[in-house]
Structures are given as structure tokens and as C-alpha cells.
Amino acid sequence: MSKALALVVVLFLVLFCEKCYGxxxxxxxxxxxxxxxxxxxxxxxxxxxxxxxxxxxxxxxxxxxxxxxxxxxxxxxxxxxxxxxxxxxxxxxxxxxxxxxxxxxxxxxxxxxxxxxxxxxxxxxxxxxxxxxxxxxxxxxxxxxxxxxxxxxxxxxxPAATISVSDSIKLFASKSLSQYDMVYLLGGHTVGIARCSLFKDRIYNFNNTGGPDPSMSPWLLAELKGKCPRISLFFDNTYPLDVKTPSLVDNSFFQEIKRGNGVLQIDQQIALDELTKNIVDDIVSDPDFYTKFGEAMVKLxxxxxxxxxxxxxxxxxxxxxxxxxxxxxxx
Missing domain, CATH: 1.10.520.10 (Peroxidase; domain 1)
Structure with missing residues (x-):
């Protein structure tokens, strides 16, 4: 194969696979x-x-x-x-x-x-x-x-709602996803709900302390106490994961966890942990959240x-x- 023909083949493959992944x-x-x-x-x-x-x-x-x-x-x-x-x-x-x-x-x-x-x-x-x-x-x-x-x-x-940030990063890494991907994908919690049983310990007995998670805002604590009673034999109520715009895909989820309004423990911790809090800060101030969220979904x-x-x-x-x-x- 001549060098010229070889170059044409290489260029064709590069152009053809510009949007390929495997x-x-x-x-x-x-x-x-x-x-x-x-x-x-x-x-x-x-x-x-x-x-x-x-x-x-x-x-x-x-x-x-x-x-x-x-x-x-x-x-x-x-x-x-x-x-x-x-x-x-x-x-x-x-x-x-x-x-x-x-x-x-x-x-x-x-x-x-x-x-x-x-x-x-x-x-x-x-x-x-x-x-x-x-x-x-x-x-x-x-x-x-x-x-x-x-x-x-x-x-x-x-991963459980109580997983640590470091363990979550390791888990996502095992799927070839970075900690940036992890934080953006957790941003999928901008829509949806969670049952009280997933976070009730944060309200009444965080880490067996007999009290609430101190990282939770007083406003959210009062909200969740009203929605999730300490004892409920027949009902497992729900609460939105994004307390501001629970039906919209946007970055308000990240704004709220910065205020201590993360409903799930892992959601709140990514706004506090040294490994991820800077990423959350960047997302809060980034007008292009939507593009980067889409990129993370493609990687998933x-x-x-x-x-x-x-x-x-x-x-x-x-x-x-x-x-x-x-x-x-x-x-």
C-alpha cells in the first residue's frame, strides 16, 4: 500500500469514527x-x-x-x-x-x-x-x-443512600466513570422522590446518636419530621429529592444541597466532602450544566x-x- 493511500485510509477512519466509542x-x-x-x-x-x-x-x-x-x-x-x-x-x-x-x-x-x-x-x-x-x-x-x-x-x-463519598468514587471508577461524572450523575436527583425509610435515620438517629444529621438545614429537618413521623406502621411516605424544582431537570438540586437541603445522605455529603465540594460549587455557578449532564449520561x-x-x-x-x-x- 502506497503512503498516499495509507494516509487516505487513516483519515477516513478518523473522520468515520469521530463520534464513535468502540x-x-x-x-x-x-x-x-x-x-x-x-x-x-x-x-x-x-x-x-x-x-x-x-x-x-x-x-x-x-x-x-x-x-x-x-x-x-x-x-x-x-x-x-x-x-x-x-x-x-x-x-x-x-x-x-x-x-x-x-x-x-x-x-x-x-x-x-x-x-x-x-x-x-x-x-x-x-x-x-x-x-x-x-x-x-x-x-x-x-x-x-x-x-x-x-x-x-x-x-x-x-450503592446505598448512606455510601461514603470516597466509596462512591471507587464504585464509579470501577465503571470507568470519574468523580466528576459521579457528581453530575447524582444530579439526576434533580427529579424524583425518595421514601422516608431511605433517610429516616438522618432525622431521628443519625449514626446512632439519637439525634438528626447536623449537616441538614433546620428548615429541611422540620419539613421531613412533618412528612416522615418517627413511627409509621403502615405508610412509607415520599419526599422530593430536589426541594425547589422537583419536576425540572436543572441545577437547583446542587443549589439546595449547598444550603443543607440534601434529602439523601450521599447527596448532602458531595456538597461537603473535600473530594467533591469544589465540583458542586462549579456546577452551581455553571450555566452549562445541561451540556455536562448530557455528557455524563453518554458516559454512563x-x-x-x-x-x-x-x-x-x-x-x-x-x-x-x-x-x-x-x-x-x-x-
């Missing part, structure tokens, strides 16, 4: 479904679901779903699989929502291009569209993932993905594909 790339499905734009189909279903079902908390539901999926054996849609011992049955996942929306998106895509779009990619695209619905900024989603075929509740080991979507011949593209997001029967056994 086998993931922006626009993976372009031209693969005739005249149908796969991402438009996903966005239309998300928007229609939001309007017709009147579900205003789609952003919180899908942000949580993507995080819970990617942090357990990678972004392979294993959280969507049904089963008595599947990831859905793990305690942290019992309150995950949004499955019916993913089903609706999959049905719409299968009607257009059967067996083309993975459930793992649907989660990433739908989450992005939900973020936009919640007031966030559009970000390009890399696609090309394939679906996993193993889903076990025993594999679910998600790269965690331990299945590509090429790995995994499969499920026909239904709830079950693995049936293997064709061949003479002498199953293939």
Missing part, C-alpha cells in the same frame, strides 16, 4: 430502517405517553431505570427481563417504573423494522427524550448496544456494553429470544 456511535441506526428515523419513533412514543398517560415523572423513572440497568452487569437491558429471580425482583428495583413505556416503544419499532433496535438502546434514547421533556437539554445518544440474556436479582448491588451509557456478536436484539424486552431447534439439540 462499537457505539451516534446515528448507528441511520439508513437501516428504510425511511424511518428510529430516534424519531422513540421520541414520538415518549412524548405521546407523557401527554396521553399524563405521567409527569417520566424523566425520574427513566433516569433511574438507566442507572440501575447500567450499574448491574452493564447497559444491557437486563433490568427489563421478567422472572421470579430476575433483577426486577431485587429490593432496590421493586420501585423502578417505566417498563410499560419501554414496551410501547419496542412495539412501535418492531412494527417498522423487526429485530433491529435493541432494548438497551431504547432505554438510552428514551431517557434522553425524557430528560428533554423535563426541561433538560438534548444530547446525542450513542447506539449500537445489544441486549443481555442473563438477569439475576443476586447480581444487583447498587458506555458502561460494559455488549456489541457486535455479543448478546442479542430481543424481540420482546421482557424475555430472551427463543433459540431455534436444530437436529441434535438446541442452537
Amino acid at each position: 462499537e457505539l456511535r451516534v446515528g448507528f441506526y441511520e439508513g437501516k430502517c428504510g425511511l424511518t428515523n428510529v430516534e424519531d419513533v422513540v421520541q414520538n412514543v415518549v412524548n405521546t405517553w407523557h401527554i396521553e398517560k399524563k405521567e409527569k415523572d417520566i424523566p425520574a423513572a427513566l433516569l433511574r431505570m438507566q442507572f440501575h440497568d447500567c450499574f448491574v452487569k452493564g447497559c444491557d437491558a437486563s433490568i427489563l427481563l421478567d422472572g421470579f429471580i430476575s433483577e426486577k425482583q431485587a429490593v432496590p428495583n421493586l420501585s423502578v417504573r417505566g417498563y410499560e413505556l419501554i414496551d410501547a416503544i419496542k412495539e412501535a419499532l418492531e412494527a417498522k423494522c423487526q429485530g433491529l433496535v435493541s432494548c438497551a438502546d431504547i432505554i438510552s434514547m428514551a431517557t434522553r427524550d425524557a430528560v428533554v421533556l423535563g426541561g433538560g437539554k438534548w444530547y446525542d445518544v450513542e447506539t449500537g448496544r445489544r441486549d443481555g440474556n442473563v438477569s439475576l436479582a443476586s447480581n444487583v448491588n447498587l 451509557g458506555r458502561v460494559e456494553v455488549l456489541i457486535d456478536g455479543q448478546g442479542e436484539v430481543r424481540k420482546s424486552c421482557r424475555v430472551v429470544n427463543e433459540k431455534p431447534f436444530i437436529f441434535g439439540g438446541f442452537h
